[in-house]
Amino acid sequence: MLDTRNRTTRWMGGAAALAVAVSLTAAGSAGANDPEVGRDPAGIWAASLEGVHGVAPDVTVRQLARASVAGSGIRVRFGNPFGDAPVRIRDAWVGRNLAPGGARLIPGSNRPLTFRGSRTVAIAPGTVELSDPVPISVEAQQDLAVSVYAPGSPVNDHTFPPFAFDPPASYIGTGGNTAADPSDAAFPSVPVIPGNTSSTATGYHPGQTWWMDLVVAERPAARGTLVTLGDSITDGYQAIGPPGQRWTDVLTDRLNALPPGQRLAIANAGISGNTVSVQPNPYDPTGQCCGPPAPVRLDRDVLSVPGLRTVLLLEATNDLGGGDNAPPAPAAQVIDAMQTIIARLHARHVRVISATVLPMCNPADSTKEAARLAVNQWIRTSGTPDAVLDFDAVLRNPANPTEMTPDLRADCYHPNAAGDTLIGQSIPLQLLTR
Template sequence: MRFSRTAVILAVSASLLSPAVADAASAPPGPVTLTESSLQGVHGVSPDVTVRNVLTVTASGTALRVRLGNPFGASPLRVRSVWVGRQPSPGSPALAPGSNRRATFGFRHAVTIPPGASAWTDPLPLSVRRGDRVAVSVYAPGSPVDDHTFPPPETSTPGSFASAGPGDAGADESGRAYGAFAPGVLWWADAISAASAARGTIVALGDSITDGYNAFGGGPRWTDVLAERIATRPPSRRLSVANAGISGNTVSVQPNPYDPTGQCCGPPAPARLDRDVLSLPGVRYVLLLEGTNDLGGGDYAPPAPAAQVIGAMRTIAGRVHAAGRRIVGATILPMCNAAGGPKEQARLAVNAWIRTSGTFDAVLDFDAVLRDPADPTVIRADRRTDCYHPNAAGDRLLGDSIDLRVFGL
């Protein structure tokens, strides 16, 4: 079955489309967020190694800045040095010759980041194009490891290399100082921004479906598909895409269903909204796809009622609007819950509210895109990995289904 891109757009306000189209050509280059990988917890203390984090950017830009975070550490993050360069080959820690730059923080090479805080580097004399991989090499031995660790998608994978020996290996462009690639593991580095002709950033706030968990089958995540499509537009008509998905995340403030320690799945979306969304440079649109983990429940939290999920979404939308941004809501995908059962009834109620409440500036009906016409309680068999997660083909379908007019394009 094929779905037209326009068919999945249920509501687009006139205020969303007209001003964005009108101001696109006249907007001067400014700071945008080129990529993000939201930190989700703290796991131990860093040994005496350098960690070369690799993230892929979704727009072109110059004067790169990198954000390092210590949101969960109980002690300061003591960064001794940071180097930033381009990584030309996906599986190799080697950098493009001459691309590696030593970063500063207020013109100092070292920085101490208190618990709960973050720090941006000064602008670096480094340019990137959409799709480039940026390597951020951080040397911070003895510091709390604030990380993003998740089972990664098969392509466009964030990840890292750790140096094989002690000491600061950030300046090594050859990559010989580093060991094997650890897909899906990032330490401290959670965002890259730049001056860009792109006229702003879309932040996808979500859970594992946005994070890319189980998107198997040899394709990118749906957020990467969206970025690919936007890249076909003229430079001044583009937006960057930042992925703020965390596997296991909840949209409402509640105990996490899967992890009572809170280390696996990040704070609930309202608690991380400022850090992971509103504080990023250039944000114009928020795309919210959450609720599966709330409605499904787990060993440590019961299934949430529809009213709880709706209340959380309404709160997030209100805060986004108060900050002067626009928010797009996506309906919740099927979860293999029994037809007529309480979980499925709650999902249907939340989706009906998303479609009809007018809370969002626009709605993407992802449920309609992926549900099985013969059994709407499940994702189509050829588009799913399991009951909750699309495979790569499903992610491709989601990314292709988004009408770019939602973002003024």
């Protein structure tokens, strides 16, 4: 990861899938007759791909995705948005962990993934592939383990450092194709390799996943999907300390307490270091650390998610803060980007909820703070988003509104777990579910 000091209502309608994605079709699956399971597919987990880092060695990677809601008929999407050669998946399986965060699987739960009936698939540069549905079910907040063998393929990844044994995460195996093995013999839990940088070393990698960017349930226990589009604050970076959840996970727990007909799944499209406007990334001249700017990745990470009903937009910290590779953005640039994103979502009949930008410890008389206040004023008063969540008001320090309340922040840009909890609890569910 980069400099940790500076990282950070229209109604529904189905989102159009990417042209390169396999079309979603109904398929028989476990739970098909369950009256509490939805009729339309929905994205129940996501971890947006951010860059390409090296080539996969001759190993299997077992990746963990924690379902936001229960569902059955599981499909997994793999992407190669940044590679200059195909990702060649030779074998892929999906199963359920015996224990949360672990690599050992429940006996009999591991099933092979197919792609239009084939056990192998080549994902061309710039495209994605969605697996056929697998007749297994998953409970809310239960892990799915996706094991992939694709040696020699460009590693398109997602990286950030969460808590140990709290997905997303991966176990990189000791060698060869061990995707079908339900044991953890080939997937050692030590050493623990920090997820803030890409690595191909054998061991446990909290926060790192390869190729896998979306899990879909053909029959979800929800009426659709909420995509949270953002940067490191949405990704969950620095949500440290008790109770140890990202704000999106806190919100997931609250939504799961609702009846399935009101409930939304959550697909987290946060990328640490991401920008809301189209500009050079402030931290990385290679452009491979932090994902393309939000307008560039909107089709893949948001509009292609099945069941999309609402987007919660929380970005701009990295634009307004700037870095060694890009100066701080003016308010007009950020507002223009937000207007563009909202207009594109509204054109697809997707509802947009915008959140205000959190305090950043900039001096009250600084250009950066003036720009942040101008952006927040636009979010609160323009009427462009369908609803507004004032996260700035939730976390700012009453004694110094240019910073977050000290007990709620990990650093100047990021809440700690207590701050994330307060954000997740502050969101009126009726804004999401009505």
